Amino acid sequence: MALHVEDLRVYYRTLAGDVKALDGVSFDVADGEIMGLAGESGCGKSTLGKSLIRLDGRMRYVGGHVLLDGEELPIWDDAAMNAFRFRRISIVPQYAMSALNPIRKIGRMIHELLRSRGVSSNGIQKEIDRRLELVGLDRSVLDLYPIELSGGMKQRVVIVISTLLDPSLLIADEITSALDVSTQKAVAQTLVEFRDRRFVKSMIVITHDIAVLYQVADTILVMYAGKLAEKAPADEIVANPRHPYTRLLVSSLPEVGVRYAEKQLVGIPGRPPSLLEPPSGCRFRDRCPLATARCTQEPPWVEQDGRGIACWEASAAPAAALPVAVESG
Amino acid sequence: MSAVPTAPLASPSDPSEVEIPAPARPMSGFRETLHFALRNRKLVFGLAMTSALLLIALIGPFIAQHGPLAYGTDLALRPTTHGGYWFGTTLQGQDVFAQFVNGLRLAFIVGAIGGGIAAVVAMAVGFTAGYRGGVVDEVLNMITNVVLVIPTFALLLVIAAYLQVRGVLPEAVFIGLTSWPWAARALRAQTFSLVSRDFVDMARLSGRSSRKIIVKEIAPNMSSYLFMMFILLFGSAILIAATLDFIGLGPSNTISLGQMMQLSVQNAALQLHLWWWFLPPGLAIMALVGSLYVMNVGLDEVFNPKLRDM
Amino acid sequence: MLRLDHVSKTYRVGSFGRGRLAAVRGVSFELQPGEVLSVIGESGSGKSTIGRMVLRLLRPTEGSITHDEVDIAQLHGHALKEYYRRVQGVFQDPFSSYNPIFKADRIFGMVHTEFFPRVSDDEWRERLDDALESVSLNRNDVLHKYPHQLSGGQLQRLLVARALLLEIRYLVADEIISMLDASTRIDVLNLLADLKERGLGILFITHDLSLGNYISDSTIILRHGCIVEMGATEKVFGDPRHPYTRDLLASVPLLHEKWSREDGAAANGGRPPEHAEVPKLVSVEDDHLVAAG
Numbered sequence: 058m059a060l061h062v063e064d065l066r067v068y069y070r071t072l073a074g075d076v077k078a079l080d081g082v083s084f085d086v087a088d089g090e091i092m093g094l095a096g097e098s099g100c101g102k103s104t105l106g107k108s109l110i111r112l113d114g115r116m117r118y119v120g121g122h123v124l125l126d127g128e129e130l131p132i133w134d135d136a137a138m139n140a141f142r143f144r145r146i147s148i149v150p151q152y153a154m155s156a157l158n159p160i161r162k163i164g165r166m167i168h169e170l171l172r173s174r175g176v177s178s179n180g181i182q183k184e185i186d187r188r189l190e191l192v193g194l195d196r197s198v199l200d201l202y203p204i205e206l207s208g209g210m211k212q213r214v215v216i217v218i219s220t221l222l223d224p225s226l227l228i229a230d231e232i233t234s235a236l237d238v239s240t241q242k243a244v245a246q247t248l249v250e251f252r253d254r255r256f257v258k259s260m261i262v263i264t265h266d267i268a269v270l271y272q273v274a275d276t277i278l279v280m281y282a283g284k285l286a287e288k289a290p291a292d293e294i295v296a297n298p299r300h301p302y303t304r305l306l307v308s309s310l311p312e313v314g315v316r317y318a319e320k321q322l323v324g325i326p327g328r329p330p331s332l333l334e335p336p337s338g339c340r341f342r343d344r345c346p347l348a349t350a351r352c353t354q355e356p357p358w359v360e361q362d363g364r365g366i367a368c369w370e371a372s373a374a375p376a377a378a379l380p381v382a383v384e385s386g
Numbered sequence: 387m388s389a390v391p392t393a394p395l396a397s398p399s400d401p402s403e404v405e406i407p408a409p410a411r412p413m414s415g416f417r418e419t420l421h422f423a424l425r426n427r428k429l430v431f432g433l434a435m436t437s438a439l440l441l442i443a444l445i446g447p448f449i450a451q452h453g454p455l456a457y458g459t460d461l462a463l464r465p466t467t468h469g470g471y472w473f474g475t476t477l478q479g480q481d482v483f484a485q486f487v488n489g490l491r492l493a494f495i496v497g498a499i500g501g502g503i504a505a506v507v508a509m510a511v512g513f514t515a516g517y518r519g520g521v522v523d524e525v526l527n528m529i530t531n532v533v534l535v536i537p538t539f540a541l542l543l544v545i546a547a548y549l550q551v552r553g554v555l556p557e558a559v560f561i562g563l564t565s566w567p568w569a570a571r572a573l574r575a576q577t578f579s580l581v582s583r584d585f586v587d588m589a590r591l592s593g594r595s596s597r598k599i600i601v602k603e604i605a606p607n608m609s610s611y612l613f614m615m616f617i618l619l620f621g622s623a624i625l626i627a628a629t630l631d632f633i634g635l636g637p638s639n640t641i642s643l644g645q646m647m648q649l650s651v652q653n654a655a656l657q658l659h660l661w662w663w664f665l666p667p668g669l670a671i672m673a674l675v676g677s678l679y680v681m682n683v684g685l686d687e688v689f690n691p692k693l694r695d696m
Numbered sequence: 697m698l699r700l701d702h703v704s705k706t707y708r709v710g711s712f713g714r715g716r717l718a719a720v721r722g723v724s725f726e727l728q729p730g731e732v733l734s735v736i737g738e739s740g741s742g743k744s745t746i747g748r749m750v751l752r753l754l755r756p757t758e759g760s761i762t763h764d765e766v767d768i769a770q771l772h773g774h775a776l777k778e779y780y781r782r783v784q785g786v787f788q789d790p791f792s793s794y795n796p797i798f799k800a801d802r803i804f805g806m807v808h809t810e811f812f813p814r815v816s817d818d819e820w821r822e823r824l825d826d827a828l829e830s831v832s833l834n835r836n837d838v839l840h841k842y843p844h845q846l847s848g849g850q851l852q853r854l855l856v857a858r859a860l861l862l863e864i865r866y867l868v869a870d871e872i873i874s875m876l877d878a879s880t881r882i883d884v885l886n887l888l889a890d891l892k893e894r895g896l897g898i899l900f901i902t903h904d905l906s907l908g909n910y911i912s913d914s915t916i917i918l919r920h921g922c923i924v925e926m927g928a929t930e931k932v933f934g935d936p937r938h939p940y941t942r943d944l945l946a947s948v949p950l951l952h953e954k955w956s957r958e959d960g961a962a963a964n965g966g967r968p969p970e971h972a973e974v975p976k977l978v979s980v981e982d983d984h985l986v987a988a989g
Binding site for chain 1: 738739847877878879880881882883885886889903904905906907909910911929930933943944945946947948949950951952954955
């Protein structure tokens, strides 16, 4: 079991109170698994990614355990996490490609980074070259400044750098969002290749784009308002979603080949709840077409046959039709 | 400096990740600013000090027992209650207190007029250059640079040679017309960054003229910045005036704080230990300009939510 | 009818402005009321530049844009304002489109004073309510609030309501839903489709092929400033002839089909030199043109 997360709670402290961005999340990521973390803005997926490696100083760790390869990660302690970062667990943060130092050549930046981590760059130079070539970049990229590289190239460089020391877990936060469709495919496939070649044991890919996750992830975890909604193999989530939120979300995605005149898609009315004072019980119940009185009590996370779900209705009657019908024109 | 009073309260800089709740009792932007303003120690201290000095400047000349230029018979008197010479007299028998309050009043006048003129010119030049860009920007830039490098002392000497009597007003105007370049530059840069925002394009799509857009969309967005800039120009005008006065280029028909210091040095007050002659004006200038700057730092914290202590 | 005729936009770049960057090259197309035309392109394709030129925020370096046969580059003052009564735009970032220090509904006040100064306040209030209803917004939810108190979807819909108040004939929608969540995107998209049914002509600029496919009647595929394929949407998407279009379609992540392992060579090609000739468009079937070469 590469990663084991148990009841993780991470809040943001603000003037108005604690924003409960991540409120009790538990899941496992197996060795060699690419897990996709999907959800809309404000659901807590980025917070989850950053909290596993303790990247953001404004977060307040409140409770829960994280075990990486059986060893507990001290995610409450910034200094203690230093020993793990980059070596055992690594992250490609959101906007990483825009955060490259504009006045440093790529090669020099890598060299400085390795030195700060106590790794001699002599021995590893060959490996760097080899991996760059693997992602389709020439060695000469090391002599260029970030501004001379395209978005896709920068993203691939960042992926190569983050995985240089073969970490057990790579967290990739929205790495395809700012890219064009053609480079998006190349970068996403790079992730899969790195996993296949065992450069990285497991991955957590965070994105709002479920279609990309369907293409590259083995499992998809859907989050809503700081809690887990559903977890299932990627094919299952798309073909056979059970949680009402997932079902509404999947059915609201336009696809090439589907036109308004033929099949009008429907969105989800309303807005996610405030995380400052989240509602009791199921957080989706205000917008859920299947909500009943029982939903004022928080549904437990139930795992069965490789699928997990937090919903009273869906656990009881998985194939119940949604009252909100998808109209055809 | 996006000093917007209505910035959201939550600390994560990624707004998409955290839901910003509507406050239970919605505080308008102004009241929220006031709330923080009253708690900021630097702002309160600076404001108190400046107000105190302003009060002295307003009331002082009415309670002074003698005119600032009037010669008396008691020469180089130490501060005493005798004859109302609370700050003593100069080597020529003039009432230091009267000169002090008169000079303080003049300092505020020079600050207001000089700073005000500089602010107006800086806004006109900075906004236009930033909004228009292109050729207009280049021309205004050239003018800014020229004014920036003009040797103001030399220019003032030439002007002084031609004017028989120099009052405070010409001095203030001169300072106003020569100290605006840095402010114009800063405003231009700020305007550039605002012009690229979509709401300016939206205003254009609403048929708003350029002038209206600058006045109604861009300037209000920078209101806190403009306010702070005016305070800086105010303070620097006072300082420049004091410097000019000290080297003898001050007004010829009255006594300012800088001139007090000039006269005291000329009359060897330091060597003669007439401390009451040069200490009050020096301390007053320091206190006034210093408190203005401290006030500005406090204002920056109030207006910019990210600098506030949590 | 809105028409672009061999429109090009070239920028001066580099030190001392010696270099040239052609953002848009030789683009021609027509937009009718009641039609949705998608302009699809990746970053650097020039699609936003086309939108801004149609909105008269930028001037074309070559070619002309005409509205009902009148060249919009000649419009000034009052005539320009009349143009803005017919053509309006909504941009990508809803939060940037509002002046953050004022309330969101100030945009309506601006339209009132600039375009309808003689309309009474009561009548204006009624018109505003109608416009808000057309975009499915409740006046109590959105009026008298600051932009940061509203969601991206609500802000975008307010902008559409503003455009409707002007009784426009054409709307330029520049990536208007790319910053919205998946669940709200579709509502705004359906709104656009609804407006089209009521006679509005929409220039829908996007990088997302699925969106373009969902909503548009005609499609233009833009690459490095030139049109490589254009025509009826079913034909361009159903039978893509240009290798770039094919690569784009092959790279879109689908929900029921996995990616093939091929590399999109055509899509990753570099930018052609600035003085290269604009490829000519050849008709391959009715309402379907492809760039030759």
